[in-house]
Amino acid sequence: MTKNHNSQHKDLMLQNSQKLDRLLTRLCKRSGCDEEEEHEGGNESVLFIAAKNGVLEILEKILKDKPGAIHETNSLDQNVLHVTVENRQPRVFEHLEKYLKEKELWESHVARADKDDNTILHLAAKLSRYKPRHIAGSALQMQWEVKWFLFMKKKMPHMQFLQNKSRKTPQDIFVRDHEDLLEQGIGWLKSTSESCSVVAALIAGVAFATATTFPGGTQEETGKPYLERHPAFNLFAFTPLWALFCSITSLITFLSILTSRQQPQDFRKDLPSKLLVGLSYLFMSIASVLASFSSAFFFLLRDHLQQVVFSLYAVAILPIAYFGVAQSPLYMDLMRATFRNIPQSSNRESEKLIL
Structure with missing residues (x-):
């Protein structure tokens, strides 16, 4: 009886492992790991791929099994919070906010800027090339972009006047990047x-x-x-x-x-x-x-x-x-x-x- 139970447990673990491997492979293909490797000079970690695609279950499992992964950065010197905000993933952001505050790491992750001195609010202001939401029409897309930027601005009001290396504030970047989308929406x-x-x-x-x-x-x-x-x-x-x-x-x-x-x-x-x-x-x-x-x-x-x-x-x-x-x-x-x-x-x- 015990042997049968252990055998079933091992089979279930093997199935879950295989399913996880297939998921990570598909995630990597979907996010274009080859293009990222050429563009950024290296592979993205699984944590970043999960955050980019909004797969909260994988992200939770990684942080549970490997807590040190929260300190990882990519070739642009961005942490997982930067990647989450840039790719418009509210569920992942809310989970990371709770997790980082529990670990007393929230302030350090928020204060970090990437290699171009872009803060989290700068990344929220950018028009991301990733479209995680299924939204029809440029007007509705513009509405979501405005709401996301204002949501992040409310979370981090002290960052709205900070400048990056190009001497641009988050508001400057938002106006510049969304000019075409605004015209299409109008x-x-x-x-x-x-x-x-x-x-x-x-x-x-x-x-x-x-x-x-x-x-x-x-x-x-x-x-x-x-x-x-x-x-x-x-x-x-x-x-x-x-x-x-x-x-x-x-x-x-x-x-x-x-x-x-x-x-x-x-x-x-x-x-x-x-x-x-x-x-x-x-x-x-x-x-x-x-x-x-x-x-x-x-x-x-x-x-x-x-x-x-x-x-x-x-x-x-x-x-x-x-x-x-x-x-x-x-x-x-x-x-x-x-x-x-x-x-x-x-x-x-x-x-x-x-x-």
Whole structure:
């Protein structure tokens, strides 16, 4: 019984070891160890590869089995904290912060600069060539970059005025490195806002015309609609007004994006939240217009084609359903990016590596 247990334990350890070897090999291939060797003049340690790719499990195991690895540096004289910050890995950074503070090594690691006198805040300000997060669109990428820099700036406020060998502060580096990304983000926001503004204006015009037209006409003596007591009339009376309100609100929101300053700090929350609000009201205005037309045609079709009227309504819902499905990835990205204070890295690739 004991022999079988020991044999199973050895097999499990061997499997874990083989899995770890495969993971490290894939990590090395993914991070381009050959390119790093040519560029930096030497191989990166496994600790640095794990930190760069955000594989927290490997990093924890290395620090547990070999605590002295925390003092390792690469050919650029960067420690593991520098590499983590440069490659935008918040989970790894939070773990290292806790670990280094427990070991009373936090101050020494933070105060260290690389061979170009770049501090941790300088590295946070750089536009990294590594993209650990799956973010669609330059505007959202710019938002994450701004949030990461401000997050690190809040952690290390004393470093914001320090200069490197090129006499550049972290703010100088951020502005320089993100100039192209900022222009791309502004261009994407402008084109999106202009297109949505046209749609919102068309819906506002249709909603206004619908709100002033009553199906069945009005009584000559009182001016009241003939069908005002019909249940479907209440829906018809409400939906054009709601569509008009939503479309005008959406139009004003998109216009505020077009007329904003569009500075880097505006990408943190102001511009994405406006885009989120504009898209939400635009979606509701489209749905309200469809509901308004469906209720209006109900009066025309209630005595005819009663068996197929609900099928026609179901078909009428398809455009709004398609729009919702098509825009849901962008909408969810905006939701996550707007309401999270700390950028979150995606470990989907790391999970694939482990598997």
